[in-house]
Amino acid sequence: MLERISDKFSDIFRQLSGKATISEKNIQDAVEEIKVALLEADVNLRVVRRFVNRTIEEAKGEAVLKAVNPGQQFVKIVNDKIVQLLGDEHQDLELKGPDALSSILMMGLQGSGKTTTSAKLGLRLKKEGRRVLLVAADLVRPAAVDQLKVLGKQVDLEVFSLEKEKDPVKLVGEAKKYAIKSSFNTMIVDTSGRLHLDEEMMKQIVDIKRVLDPQEQLFVADSMTGQEAVTIAKSFDEQVGISGVVLTKFDSDTRGGAALSLKSVTGKPIKYVGVGEKPEDLDPFYPERIASRILGMGDVVSLVEKAQETIDLEEAAALQEKMISATFTLEDYLESFARMRKMGSVQSLLEMIPGAKGAISEDDIDEKEMKKEEAIILSMTIVERRNHRIIGPSRRKRIAKGSGSSVAEVNRLIKRFEKMRLMMKKVSKNKKYQAKLMQNLGV
Numbered sequence: 312m313l314e315r316i317s318d319k320f321s322d323i324f325r326q327l328s329g330k331a332t333i334s335e336k337n338i339q340d341a342v343e344e345i346k347v348a349l350l351e352a353d354v355n356l357r358v359v360r361r362f363v364n365r366t367i368e369e370a371k372g373e374a375v376l377k378a379v380n381p382g383q384q385f386v387k388i389v390n391d392k393i394v395q396l397l398g399d400e401h402q403d404l405e406l407k408g409p410d411a412l413s414s415i416l417m418m419g420l421q422g423s424g425k426t427t428t429s430a431k432l433g434l435r436l437k438k439e440g441r442r443v444l445l446v447a448a449d450l451v452r453p454a455a456v457d458q459l460k461v462l463g464k465q466v467d468l469e470v471f472s473l474e475k476e477k478d479p480v481k482l483v484g485e486a487k488k489y490a491i492k493s494s495f496n497t498m499i500v501d502t503s504g505r506l507h508l509d510e511e512m513m514k515q516i517v518d519i520k521r522v523l524d525p526q527e528q529l530f531v532a533d534s535m536t537g538q539e540a541v542t543i544a545k546s547f548d549e550q551v552g553i554s555g556v557v558l559t560k561f562d563s564d565t566r567g568g569a570a571l572s573l574k575s576v577t578g579k580p581i582k583y584v585g586v587g588e589k590p591e592d593l594d595p596f597y598p599e600r601i602a603s604r605i606l607g608m609g610d611v612v613s614l615v616e617k618a619q620e621t622i623d624l625e626e627a628a629a630l631q632e633k634m635i636s637a638t639f640t641l642e643d644y645l646e647s648f649a650r651m652r653k654m655g656s657v658q659s660l661l662e663m664i665p666g667a668k669g670a671i672s673e674d675d676i677d678e679k680e681m682k683k684e685e686a687i688i689l690s691m692t693i694v695e696r697r698n699h700r701i702i703g704p705s706r707r708k709r710i711a712k713g714s715g716s717s718v719a720e721v722n723r724l725i726k727r728f729e730k731m732r733l734m735m736k737k738v739s740k741n742k743k744y745q746a747k748l749m750q751n752l753g754v
C-alpha cells in the first residue's frame with residue numbers, strides 16, 4: 312500500500328539528506344517536488360496548496376537553515392505536516408457503556424465495502440467484549456442480505472433480517488426492539504448504497520438515522536477512488552452528518568490521495584482502514600504510522616505490535632533492542648524468517664520494517680527466496696553468522712556449495728543484509744521513534 316507516493320518521498324528526501332547545508336532554493340525545489348508527488352497521488356488541490364505553503368513557511372525558518380542536520384529537520388517538518396493532514400491523533404469510536412444499546416450506522420456508495428466492513432467491525436467489537444447484532448438493512452443491492460448472513464456466520468455474530476420487509480426504516484425500528492429485548496449492546500446497521508449519490512438514497516438514510524439515533528455514523532469510502540471519495544464524503548456529511556470514516560481497500564491503494572485529503576476537507580477523522588478481504592482485515596487508523604509509511608520510513612510500531620501478538624514480550628523486546636542498536640546479525644535474520652512465518656504474510660511485514668523498502672525488492676520476498684536464503688545462512692558457521700564481515704571469497708564459495716546455490720546468490724544475500732542493517736541504523740537515530748517503541752513495549 313502507498314508504494315508510489317512513498318517511493319517519491321524517499322527520492323526527494325534522499326537528495327536532501329546528504330547535504331551539510333540547505334539553501335532556500337533547495338527547500339523550494341524539494342517542496343515543488345512534494346507538490347507534484349501529492350498531486351500525482353490524487354490529493355485534493357486545496358489541501359496540497361495549504362500543505363505546501365505551511366511547509367515552506369516553517370522550513371524557511373532559522374530552525375532548518377541553521378540546523379546541524381538540516382535534511383533531517385526538513386523531513387521532520389514534512390512528517391509533522393502529514394500527520395496533521397491525517398488527523399493528528401487516533402480517534403476511537405464513541406459508544407455508550409456496556410449497559411446501554413449503542414448503534415453504528417454504516418453508509419456509503421455501493422461497492423465501497425459497507426457490508427464487508429460491517430462484519431469486520433462487528434468482529435473487532437466482539438473481541439473487545441461487546442455483544443454485537445448485525446442488521447441487514449441494505450434492501451437495494453440484490454444479495455446484500457445473504458452476504459451479511461454469510462459473513463455473520465463466519466465471524467459468529469447474529470444477523471437481524473426480515474424477509475418480507477421492504478422498508479429499511481421499519482426494519483431498523485424492529486431491529487432496535489429486538490436488540491433491546493435480547494440484551495445486545497451494539498448494533499451495526501448495513502444500509503444500502505447506490506452507484507451514485509441520489510436524493511432518494513439520502514432521504515432514506517436520514518429517515519433511518521432518525522429511528523436509530525446512532526452514536527456513530529460511519530462513512531465507508533473506497534480509497535481506490537481517490538478524490539471522488541472525498542467529494543462523496545463531503546456530501547454525506549452535509550446531508551446526513553458523519554462522525555468518522557472507514558477507508559477500505561487500503562491494501563491496494565498505492566497513491567494515498569483519499570487518506571491525505573479526507574480529514575482536511577471534511578474535518579472528520581478516519582477511524583479505521585480496511586486492509587484486505589478477510590474479516591480480520593480492519594485496523595484502527597493511526598495518523599503517525601501512516602505518515603511514516605508515506606515518507607518511506609516503515610512502520611516499526613505496528614510491526615512490534617504484530618510481533619507482540621505472536622511472540623512473548625521478552626522476545627519482542629530483544630528484537631526491538633536489536634533493531635534500535637542495529638546489532639542485528641545474520642543469526643537474527645535467520646530467526647526472523649521463522650518469526651515472520653508465524654506472524655503472517657511476509658510481504659505485509661516487510662513493508663513495516665524500516666529500510667526494507669528499497670533495500671528489498673518485490674521478487675526478494677517470496678517464500679522460495681526465503682527458503683534459499685535460509686539454506687545459505689544455515690550453511691554458514693555460527694561465527695560467520697554472528698559476524699558477516701569475515702565472510703570472504705573462499706568462505707562464500709564454501710557456503711554456496713553447501714547450500715546448493717551460486718556465489719552470486721550468496722553475495723546478493725550478504726549485500727541485502729548489509730543494506731537492511733544500514734537502514735535500521737539510520738532509522739534508529741530517530742529519537743522520536745525510539746521513545747515510541749519503548750513506550751509501546753512498556754519499558
Ligand code: GDP
Nearest residue numbers: 421422423424425426427559560585586587588
Ligand atoms: P458494499 O456494496 O458497500 O456492501 O460492498 P462490499 O462489502 O460487498 O464490498 C465490495 C468488494 O470489496 C468485495 O469484493 C469485498 O471483498 C471488497 N473489499 C471490501 N473491503 C476491502 C478491503 O479493505 N480490501 C480489499 N482488498 N477488498 C475489500
